[in-house]
Amino acid sequence: MIQSHATAEEIHGHPALQHHFENMEQQREAGTLGMWVFLVTEIMFFGGMFLAYTLYRSTYPQAFASASNHLDITLGTLNTGVLILSSLTMALAVYFTQVGKRQPQILCLVLTLILGLTFLGVKAFEYYDKYESALIPGHLIPSHPFDPHVHHEGDPPNPHAIELLPGATLRQVELFYWIYFAMTGMHALHMIIGAGLLTFLLIYSLKGRFDPEYHSPVEIIGLYWHFVDIVWIFLFPLLYLLGRHFGHGG
């Protein structure tokens, strides 16, 4: 009884404890639950797009396969690997914060940030490639409307030309790219926000704000980072892989 009272006193003294919480434990619990609730809203947010994807994929399987086959599977795989690795370094960063090892913690945060930026760089390269192929849907870029080359039998090979499977129309391919840009764009936006949050963590870590008693920001932002990775784990097969067999005589 006396002992727990003393601990409470001690905790009350922690500089990171906000005035309206009773103790650090309550504060950490609130923060973690808050992030979980937020991630639920994120699932619903992406859910709307996943629904649209599912509906149109089942309605226009040929067009979606044609468009999907045109995506660069190598870059997609590379990016998947990069993100999985970054989840590992993020998890390690949380662990090192909890046990109070500052140097490896900062190293892991830096690694996570670098991997995140790598992902964004590759994504930007892919986007530029789509821009070159005039695959940006509609008049999103006013001077550069959707107008890709269509590969016909006997044409010389052209990396920018899109090969239409029987039954696919260019308009439906445009629909695929609309969904592709909506989903990956929204995902990239989350990555950018994540990179910002990591930078904030890094600054606070360098100032030595975190200790085994107070590590919830690292933990909470870690949750967010893992969530953004998981979204990609769903996006990659849906956008890049499904329907590959159509184009290759499978």
Next chain:
Amino acid sequence: MKAEEFELPPPSRVNYLNATYGLKSWLLTKDHKRIALLYLGSITFFFFIGGLYALMIRLELLTPQGDFLQSTTYNKVFTQHGIIMIFFFLIPSIPATLGNFLVPMMIGAKDLAFPRINLLSWYIYLIGGVITIYALLAGGVDTGWTFYTPFSTTFSNSYVVATGLGIFINGFSSILTGLNFIVTIHTMRAPGMTWFRMPLFLWSIYATSLVMILGTPVIAITILLLAFERVSRVGIFDPALGGDPILFQHLFWFYSHPAVYIMVLPSMGVVSELIANFSRKNIFGYRFVAFSSLAIAVFGFLVWGHHLFVTSQSVYAGMIFSFLSFAVAIPSAIKVFNWTATLYKSSISYDTPMLYALGFIGLFTVGGMTGLFLAALALDVHLSDTYFVVAHFHYIMVGGALMGYLGGLHYWWPKITGRMYPEGWGRFSALVIFVGFNLTFLPQFVAGFLGMPRRYHAYPPEFQVFNVLSSAGASILGLGMLIPAIYFVWSMRYGKVAESNPWHLPGLEWRTQSPPITENFDVTPVVTWEAYEFAPPEETEIIGKFGSELEQPA
């Protein structure tokens, strides 16, 4: 008298209103009570803008011809009435004002879990509101608050993107508010405040928050996709690409039907408080009422398709949605019966808040029952998109949500401001609002059944008599709304100074001074009593032959 045995803190001149001074102390406040007042001011502003639009609609519809407004103007007016009232008044109304003020006080906490996010949510609301107001001033929007594609994406020549942006941004305010409530109720309850000791208002706020966090993101992405579709001139709802405009309606109603519960659930929570406290009786079947809130929140997500009975949706999908829509009516019916049973052998006072609560039960019963007309497939074919629908949802949103809000505002006004509102004027205005409301919307049921379509600028002359009645009612309703607005402002300065516990009630929020100090309580309270415990639990009475099991107090 048990209520008078409470140990009330000594009267103190320092409270949350005068603890600090200056504009900055308000605009940068992290105090949930001050943020509640910021919200109160902003939603009242939007309420009167929305109300002005309503009066313009009723003025136009006084005569069958379109003579007061041009059709383009009229279309913008009803669209903006809907957008302002739904997104900027009804959805934030009770949660952001009364909820913000009371959630921490009712569970014995010093503040919400995330005070800075709470303030942020008000700024987000304000930014969304300013963008929307800009869109309205710049030229307005004429798509109907439902934004149906392809009209909104391709054919409308109004400020759809700007308005959509305003609503999109505002959605985050709603999400953050819901998130804050859920975390607060989970982690910040005072010692002894178990889930089943919580006032029912908190249960309904919790259920509302669930709907907010699960539904709002869907409307956010939908509106975003719509805006991009307008900018890029193609998109996933575009029939020219093979897209399906009905997909938009599915996504839209997946949020917008549950949004009705965002509006009415908190109001039900307020009414539970009012019924119990003004009859000095514990709520009959507390757990049934608490769980019915959650049931409404969950079922509410499964019924969106009943807005699509005439849109070429498959008849089998129609049947499933119809069945689920009948199912969601049941928890609401339970609440109405339990409130009524609570009044049995109670001690009922006729104070203004109670009048609103009784009015709520009557109007909500009509609103809920007429909802069954629209859930009944064959009947909905005839009634959908007519004035019957308009009347039905106004019975829920005004007769339900707004009555609860006004009742709650009167009830907690002494706690919020430390002053009493004038009781006589309060009762009078409650009566005027009740009469004006019924006169406005009852005739619309008949006009709708006769076939008058909604959103009509001009209409065949045989519907005029109903519209004249409706417009007459609207003017009474409008005046009735002005009375509280005036006396509330008046009472802040000249009202009778309120005691800490003017209604003599056992709830936690009444066990601190009025207005409360910034930290709400001097010491964190320890709760040893059940909700609405007016008399010792040993005295509990069992009704007739039926009450074999003691449900509560435990």
Next chain:
Amino acid sequence: MQSWIPLVPDSASTLSWKVDAIYFYLSGITLFFTLLISGILIFFVIRYRRRSPYEIPRPIAGSHKLETLWTVIPFLISMTIFGWASSVYFQQYHPPDNAVEVYVVGKQWMWKIQHSTGQREINELHVPVGRKIKLIMTTEDVIHDFFVPAFRMKADVVPGKYTTQWFEATKTGTFHLFCAEYCGMNHSGMIGSVIVMEPREFDNWLSGNINSASPAAAGQQLYQTLGCVSCHGANGEGGRGPTLAGLVGRKTPLVGGQEVVADEAYIRESILNPQAKLVEGFGPIMPTFQGQVSEDQLLQLLAFIKSLPGGSSQPQGTASPAASGSAAPRPVASPAQPNRPAAGQ
């Protein structure tokens, strides 16, 4: 109902009274529960008014039995409504087989209607009393809704889709036709009337109004000019393209092993996007007619295909691809596709 103010809309179709019966049943339930609840409330409020400021009533225990009672009873009542209303809904949206077809195209802000005998009308629909009429409807622009209160019928018209509804008028007269889905500036002007006539009068009206070919005849004309004839044969007997005679309602095997029952939506899709569902045994040689034919013309082609002497269920794809040597069919440009106004900001 000859009251001063009508409280019930005119009732003029075979389904009207079925819908009204549900309405009155529900109104009765609503009235009963509203009076019950408000009666009890008023009684309690008076009987148990606070008599002294210090009185504290005894707390009350909940009762699972009572609560179960008032959960189950409303549920059972609502299920009766559900079952009843659903069965009528099925009748509303399942047109009988022998119905006369009328084609409806919605457009900002008018209804364009064409009878199967060729008569065209705008914002008016003449029908004979006592005959089943099936409407096949679509729209050129936004979503509209074809609503005739006196018939208790309503259905959206959706771009890119066909919707159907049917009715059988039971009395003569002129009834309101409304657009019930908000469609822009002149939404409230998108109204018209349905004129129900005695069959003999209707025949007179028909014979006095032949100024254009029947949709099937117009469709045949299009069938020639668009070049469909070169692959599908003059009477839809097939050739390089599949047989069209007797197509509607027939199960058709597709490339890839699937099957489809050919309905209006399928035919529409196959004209606009022929590659989407290829018939087994045929190559993807048909050009798309997206943007080449208007909604009106699509309906005419549909009427023509339906009018082909059919029923001959000869196996698909057996017709020998007669090398006719004629040029590949080239769609003829038609100005009918409405220009989509630019989405202004």
